[in-house]
Amino acid sequence: MGLNISAAVQIRALADTPLPELPALLVPALGETLAMVGIVMLIVVSLGTPIAVALHNMAPGGLFEHRGTYSVLSWIVNIGRSLPFLVLMAAIVPFTRFVTGTNIGIAAAVVPMSLAGIPFFARLVENCLRDVPRSVTAAARASGGSPLQIIRTAQLGEAVPAILGGLTINTIAMIEYSAIAGTIGAGGIGYVAVTYGYQRFDQTVMLATVLLLIAMVTIVQLGGDALVKATTPHLRRRA
Amino acid sequence: MITLKKLTKVYGNGPGALTVLDNLDIEVAPGEILAVTGPSGAGKSTLAQCIGLLERPTSGQVIVNGEDLASLPERRLRVARRRIGTIFQSASLLSRSTAAQNVALPLQYLGVTPAETKARVAELLERVGLAHRADHYPFELSGGQRQRVGIARALALRPSVLLSDEATSGLDPETTLSMVALLRQLRDDLDLAVVFVTHEMDTVLHVADTAARLEDGRIVEQGRLVDLVTDHDSVLGRALQPRPAAAAPAPGSTPWALSYDSRAVPADWLQRVSAELGEPLALLAASIQSIDGTSTGTATVGLRAPAHQAAAAFARQGLHAVPVRTAGPDPVSTAVPRATEELQWA
Ligand SMILES: Nc1ncnc2c1ncn2[C@@H]1O[C@H](COP(=O)(O)OP(=O)(O)OP(=O)(O)O)[C@@H](O)[C@H]1O
Ligand SMILES: [Mg+2]
Numbered sequence: 001m002g003l004n005i006s007a008a009v010q011i012r013a014l015a016d017t018p019l020p021e022l023p024a025l026l027v028p029a030l031g032e033t034l035a036m037v038g039i040v041m042l043i044v045v046s047l048g049t050p051i052a053v054a055l056h057n058m059a060p061g062g063l064f065e066h067r068g069t070y071s072v073l074s075w076i077v078n079i080g081r082s083l084p085f086l087v088l089m090a091a092i093v094p095f096t097r098f099v100t101g102t103n104i105g106i107a108a109a110v111v112p113m114s115l116a117g118i119p120f121f122a123r124l125v126e127n128c129l130r131d132v133p134r135s136v137t138a139a140a141r142a143s144g145g146s147p148l149q150i151i152r153t154a155q156l157g158e159a160v161p162a163i164l165g166g167l168t169i170n171t172i173a174m175i176e177y178s179a180i181a182g183t184i185g186a187g188g189i190g191y192v193a194v195t196y197g198y199q200r201f202d203q204t205v206m207l208a209t210v211l212l213l214i215a216m217v218t219i220v221q222l223g224g225d226a227l228v229k230a231t232t233p234h235l236r237r238r239a
Numbered sequence: 240m241i242t243l244k245k246l247t248k249v250y251g252n253g254p255g256a257l258t259v260l261d262n263l264d265i266e267v268a269p270g271e272i273l274a275v276t277g278p279s280g281a282g283k284s285t286l287a288q289c290i291g292l293l294e295r296p297t298s299g300q301v302i303v304n305g306e307d308l309a310s311l312p313e314r315r316l317r318v319a320r321r322r323i324g325t326i327f328q329s330a331s332l333l334s335r336s337t338a339a340q341n342v343a344l345p346l347q348y349l350g351v352t353p354a355e356t357k358a359r360v361a362e363l364l365e366r367v368g369l370a371h372r373a374d375h376y377p378f379e380l381s382g383g384q385r386q387r388v389g390i391a392r393a394l395a396l397r398p399s400v401l402l403s404d405e406a407t408s409g410l411d412p413e414t415t416l417s418m419v420a421l422l423r424q425l426r427d428d429l430d431l432a433v434v435f436v437t438h439e440m441d442t443v444l445h446v447a448d449t450a451a452r453l454e455d456g457r458i459v460e461q462g463r464l465v466d467l468v469t470d471h472d473s474v475l476g477r478a479l480q481p482r483p484a485a486a487a488p489a490p491g492s493t494p495w496a497l498s499y500d501s502r503a504v505p506a507d508w509l510q511r512v513s514a515e516l517g518e519p520l521a522l523l524a525a526s527i528q529s530i531d532g533t534s535t536g537t538a539t540v541g542l543r544a545p546a547h548q549a550a551a552a553f554a555r556q557g558l559h560a561v562p563v564r565t566a567g568p569d570p571v572s573t574a575v576p577r578a579t580e581e582l583q584w585a
Contacts, residue, residue, distance in 0.1 A: 138293055138327065139332075142324075143348055143392065145317075145348040153347075157333065158334060161335075231335065233334065233378060234376070
C-alpha cells in the first residue's frame with residue numbers, strides 16, 4: 001500500500017505540468033469551452049423559447065389551446081429530458097455524424113448538448129410563463145393585442161427576470177455538459193481535465209481545471225443574478 | 240350602447256355540459272351604469288368575459304353600437320374588442336412597465352405613433368388623477384392607484400362600453416368610494432355604457448343606475464336602483480339595504496320593521512306617524528340614504544298602538560311595515576333578524 005502511494009506520488013511528480021506552461025494548455029481549452037457553450041446556448045435559446053411559448057399557449061387556457069399537439073410536444077420534450085447526458089451523447093452518435101460529418105470535436109459536441117439543452121430550457125421557460133398571472137394575458141387580449149404582441153409583451157416580457165434566472169441555470173448545466181463532452185474528445189476544459197488530470201495523474205492541471213470551472217460557473221451565476229436584478233423594477237429601485 | 244340578446248354560454252359538451260349563462264337579455268344605454276350582482280358561481284365573471292369577448296358565447300348576440308360582435312371571426316374580434324374597455328380585478332398591469340407604459344399598451348398594439356401615444360397617455364393619466372405617477376412602476380403604486388392605471392388603460396382606445404369585473408373588490412372602503420366617484424365622473428364625461436360586476440352590495444348602491452341579479456346563469460331581477468330599493472318585494476332591493484341590528488324595544492311595545500316603499504316618503508314621517516297615533520315612536524335602528532335624489536332606506540321602530548292602526552299610519556307615509564315577531568324572552572333574539580337567506584350573499 002505504502003509503496004503504491006509513493007509510486008503514484010512519483011509518477012505525479014514526474015508528470016505534473018510546470019506552472020508557467022499552464023496558460024498555453026488552458027487558454028485554448030477555455031476558448032473551446034466558451035465557444036461550445038456559447039454556440040449551444042444560442043441554439044438552445046432560439047429553439048427552446050418558441051417551444052416553451054408553444055407549450056404554454058397550447059396548454060388548457062392558453063392563447064391557442066390544443067390538447068393533442070400539446071401532448072405530443074410535451075412528450076417529445078420529456079424524452080429529451082429523460083436521458084442522462086452521457087447516454088444521450090452515446091446514443092445519438094450516428095445522428096451527430098450525419099449532421100456534422102464527424103463524431104469528435106466541438107461541432108460534434110454541439111449536437112448532443114443542444115439536444116439536451118433545448119428541452120431543458122423549454123421546460124424552464126414554460127414554468128416562468130406559467131408564473132405570469134393569467135389575468136395579465138387577459139388584459140393584453142382585452143387591449144386588442146395580436147397573439148404575437150401578447151406573447152412578446154404580456155408573457156415573455158413579464159417573465160424576463162425569471163427567464164434570465166433559467167438561462168443562468170441552463171448555461172451552468174451546459175458548462176457541465178461541455179466537460180462531459182470533453183471525454184469523447186470534444187476539446188475544452190473537460191478534455192484537458194480528463195486527459196491530463198485523470199489519465200496522467202497531473203494534479204496541477206486537475207486543480208487548475210477545477211478552479212477554472214468554479215470561476216466560470218461563479219461568473220455566470222453572478223452575471224445572471226445581476227441581469228435578473230437589472231430587469232426587475234423593485235429590485236432595481238431598492239438598490 | 241350595449242345589448243345582449245339571448246346570450247348563452249355552455250362549458251363542455253355532452254352529458255357533462257354546464258350551462259353557465261342561460262338566455263340573458265340585457266341592455267345598457269350610454270351614460271348608464273348597470274351593476275350585475277349575484278352569489279358566487281352565478282356566472283358573473285363568465286358574463287363579463289363574454290361581454291369583453293374574451294370568451295366566445297355559445298349562442299346569442301353581443302351588440303355594441305348596432306353591430307353583433309359575438310359572431311365575428313377571430314381576427315376581427317380582436318379589433319372589435321377595442322370598443323369595449325375592460326378593468327380587471329387587481330388591475331393586472333405589466334409589472335415591468337411604468338404606469339405610462341401600461342396605459343400606452345393598447346395604443347402600442349394598435350400602432351399609434353409615439354408622439355400621439357405620449358399625448359394621449361398624458362391626457363388619460365391626468366383624467367384618472369395620476370399625472371404625477373406616470374413614471375412609477377406598479378409596485379410603487381397603491382391598490383387604488385393601480386386600479387386607476389387599469390381604468391386609464393381601459394379607456395385608451397376610446398371605447399363606448401366599459402366593463403369591470405370585481406374592480407373594487409379587495410380595496411378598502413374609502414378607495415372604493417373614490418373609484419366609484421371616478422367611474423361615475425367618466426360615465427358622465429364620456430357617455431359610457433358601464434357594466435359593473437361586483438358582489439359588494441354597498442358598492443352597487445353607490446355606483447349603479449340599474450342593477451341586475453344573476454342566479455344560476457339567469458337574470459332573476461333587473462331594474463332601476465330606485466325602483467328596486469323602494470319595492471319591498473324585491474329580493475335585490477332588500478339585499479341592497481341590509482338592516483342594521485335593532486335595539487330592544489321598551490317593555491310592552493312592539494318592534495316594527497319598516498322600509499321605504501315609495502318615492503314620496505316624507506322626511507318627517509317619524510313625527511307624522513307619531514302625531515297620528517298619539518304616542519312617541521322609539522327609533523331602534525335606521526339606515527336612510529338618497530338614491531338619485533329619492534330617499535330610501537329601512538328602519539325599526541318600537542310602539543304600543545294596535546297593529547292595524549299602526550300599519551295604516553305607516554302606509555299613509557309610503558312605508559312598508561311589518562311587526563317583528565318577538566320569539567322569546569331573550570331580548571337579543573327579539574332584535575330584527577339581520578341575515579335572511581337572500582341576504583347571505585350581500
Ligand atoms: N372555463 C370554464 N370551464 C368550465 N366551467 C367554468 C369555466 N369558467 C367558469 N366555469 C363555471 O361557471 C360557473 C360560473 O363561474 P363564474 O366565475 O362566472 O362565477 P362568478 O359569478 O363570477 O362567481 P364569483 O362571485 O365567485 O366570482 C361556475 O360554476 C364555474 O365553475
Ligand atoms: Mg367572478
